[in-house]
Every structure is written in C-alpha cells, then in structure tokens.
Amino acid sequence: MATIRKRGEGQYHVQIRKRGYPTQTKTFSKEADARRWATIIESEMERGVFVSRTEAEATLVAEVLQRYAVEVLPTKRSAQSDKSRIKTLTEAFGAYRLASLNSSQVAQFRDQRLKTVSPQSVIHEINLLNRVLKAATMEWGIALPGGLPTTQVRKPTKPRGRDRRVSREEIEKILNTTESPELKTIIVLAVETGMRRGELASLTWEDIDLKKQTAHLAKTKTDVPRTVPLSKVAVKTLQQFSKGREGQVFSLQAESISQAFERACEKHRANIADLRFHDLRHEATSRLFEKGLNVMEVAAITGHKTLDMLKRYTHLRAEDLAKKLG
CATH class of the missing domain: 1.10.150 (DNA polymerase; domain 1)
Incomplete structure (x- = not known):
C-alpha cells in the first residue's frame, strides 16, 4: 500500500511497499501528483507489469x-x-x-x-x-x-538504390588515365570480385593465395569472414603488382581509395560523370549474375546477407536478358 506523508512546506513524500517488489519512494510538490503517481505504480504492481523508473529517471x-x-x-x-x-x-x-x-x-x-x-x-x-x-x-x-x-517510430523510406552501370569503356578510360599502379589494381579487383573498399584496404599478401585463386577476408562489414574467388584477370593483375611486396597489399586507406577514384574520374582526366567507387561493387555483382552464377554463388562472393540487399546491388541489362529469351 502507498503511504503519503507531508514533509515541510509543499513536500509530499510517497512510499510504496509491496511483497515481491523493491520499495518505491518519490517526493512531489503537489499532493494530487503524489496520489496520481502512487495509483499508477500500485496498478502496475497489481498487473505484474511494474518496472522501476528510479535509475532511468x-x-x-x-x-x-x-x-x-x-x-x-x-x-x-x-x-x-x-x-x-x-x-x-x-x-x-x-x-x-x-x-x-x-x-x-x-x-x-x-x-x-x-x-x-x-x-x-x-x-x-x-x-x-x-x-x-x-x-x-x-x-x-x-x-x-x-x-x-x-x-x-516509423523510419524514413530508404532512397531508391543507384542503378548506375559502369561500361567496360569507362573502366578502360579510367585505367588508362590514372598513373597509379595501386589504384589500377584496386579498380580491377573491385570490378572482378565485388569487394568493398574497406575490404580491399585491409587485404594483406598473406590473405591471398594466387595458386588457389582466392583472397580471404577476415574482417568484413557484416562481421562474417569470407573467402573470395579470384578470376584469371584478378590473379594476373595481382601478379603484376606483387613483385617484391609483403604485408598490406595496398597503402591507400578506404576513404583515400574513394578520393583517388573520384580524382581519376574528374573532367580534366577521364571525364566520367556521376560515378562513385561503390558503383564498382554494383557493377561486379551484376556481372556475376550475367556470367550465369546463381543467387547463392553470388552472395558467397559478395558477402550480401539478404536477398533484398543483393537485389539492390544487381542491375541486369534488359538487352542481355533479351538474348537469353531467344
């Protein structure tokens, strides 16, 4: 039961004792507020839904x-x-x-x-x-x-995913424009494997097995390690880049990769508009499907955890689908 005591001028002290619950106390400046609080707390205790507000308050x-x-x-x-x-x-x-x-x-x-x-x-x-x-x-x-x-609370509607495809001509133009062997290697790997920029930045030569054509990613965005198969193009690119190297594959950090890629796309260089480094991951995912891989195979390579997310990254060309229809 609740006990309400007046203490001093305008101070009402409430104490509630009930078996099975810790004693609840609170002080109010108005008696009406004290009684209202006591009624609410006692009701919650009776219904078995009481949660102590003391620490939260x-x-x-x-x-x-x-x-x-x-x-x-x-x-x-x-x-x-x-x-x-x-x-x-x-x-x-x-x-x-x-x-x-x-x-x-x-x-x-x-x-x-x-x-x-x-x-x-x-x-x-x-x-x-x-x-x-x-x-x-x-x-x-x-x-x-x-x-x-x-x-x-209702969360905002997610924006529609980008559907920017990157043509082979655009990739070649960027590769021919940049003078950085490191950025060239990163771009090729991104298109061939669908790796995220953070995954590329964290790669070490110990993670890569060129004979088995694999790259192991111990740290991923989804916290699930995965081993990515490397295409012949990816293997050849790494072989050309690997002479006398050990430790980290790339010196560029994740943010620096995006910045270097954007500079390579600038008007006075490759002159390619509306292209981000992350679009290469979208492009890689779409190409894997176009090569005939199924959903499970593509997800194993790209590391997408859900079909919905994989769909957001996949933008198949209508003309390529038309060829399959015959």
Whole structure:
C-alpha cells in the first residue's frame, strides 16, 4: 500500500511497499501528483507489469550516449562515422532523462533531420540511438518503463538504390588515365570480385593465395569472414603488382581509395560523370549474375546477407536478358 506523508512546506513524500517488489519512494510538490503517481505504480504492481523508473529517471540520455562511445564504439568498425552521430544525438536528446524519452520526441527528431540530411542518414542515426538504448537496458541494467521508443517510430523510406552501370569503356578510360599502379589494381579487383573498399584496404599478401585463386577476408562489414574467388584477370593483375611486396597489399586507406577514384574520374582526366567507387561493387555483382552464377554463388562472393540487399546491388541489362529469351 502507498503511504503519503507531508514533509515541510509543499513536500509530499510517497512510499510504496509491496511483497515481491523493491520499495518505491518519490517526493512531489503537489499532493494530487503524489496520489496520481502512487495509483499508477500500485496498478502496475497489481498487473505484474511494474518496472522501476528510479535509475532511468536519474540518468540523462547524454550519459548513456557517452558511455556507449567509450565502452562500445571502439569495438565497432563504424566507430569513426558513429562518433559524429553520437554528437548529433547528444545535441538532440542529451538533456532528457531516459525515463522521459518517448517516441514522439524521436519522431520529431526524424522529421527535423530529414530537412537537412538524407533518409539513409536519419535511419543510421535512429538505429544508433536504438543500439545505445538496448545496451542501457540489456547490458547496464537501466530499465525503460515504456520500452524502447526507437522501435515505436516509423523510419524514413530508404532512397531508391543507384542503378548506375559502369561500361567496360569507362573502366578502360579510367585505367588508362590514372598513373597509379595501386589504384589500377584496386579498380580491377573491385570490378572482378565485388569487394568493398574497406575490404580491399585491409587485404594483406598473406590473405591471398594466387595458386588457389582466392583472397580471404577476415574482417568484413557484416562481421562474417569470407573467402573470395579470384578470376584469371584478378590473379594476373595481382601478379603484376606483387613483385617484391609483403604485408598490406595496398597503402591507400578506404576513404583515400574513394578520393583517388573520384580524382581519376574528374573532367580534366577521364571525364566520367556521376560515378562513385561503390558503383564498382554494383557493377561486379551484376556481372556475376550475367556470367550465369546463381543467387547463392553470388552472395558467397559478395558477402550480401539478404536477398533484398543483393537485389539492390544487381542491375541486369534488359538487352542481355533479351538474348537469353531467344
């Protein structure tokens, strides 16, 4: 039962004791608020749905965001990009108590952010907030009475995937334009294998077996190691590039690969518009299907975890499909 005591001027102290639950106490400035809170808590205890709000009411969202940044983020490969997202989330929600965070606030954040950044960026931010709140509840023992507000909000519609195909002529033009043997090798491997830029940047010569025509990727975006088969073109390119080399295959880091590729495509060089390095992965995936490989075979090479994602990366030419129809 709830006990309400008046303490001093305008202070109402509530204490609730019930077998099977920790004692709950709270102080209010109005008696009506004290009685309302006591009624809610007692009702939840009677129905067996009570969750203690004490720690959630005492903890700022900024505190769990910072703890996640210190304890969890360093273990993630997305740490660099998530650091800026942590800052954005702290500015938006940092002053709130965990217990007061609700889906309406998250929805308002979504709508405001969509005015300045892409839907995919907003999805990343909401997903990160969801991971932080899950860590708080599952790992740090901070119960959220209303559950995770991030799961009660409609996420923005994902933008339509790019369907840019890269012609063989464009690839040849870029290869002939750049004077960097390293970038040339990276481009050929990207088109022949569908490797992500981060996977290419992390490759070591110990990962590569030119006799078996394979490259082992211990670290991937999906956290699932895989071994990628190398085409004869890929093997020949690596053989030409491998003379006297050991350790890391490439000196360029992931971001530098994109920058070097974009420079090679500039107007005063290859003069190829609207082309990104990641488009090479789309092109590689499409070519694998055009070679006759089935879905499971292509997924084993590219590392796509779902059919939906694989479909987003596949853009088959209508004229090539027409030839198969006869």
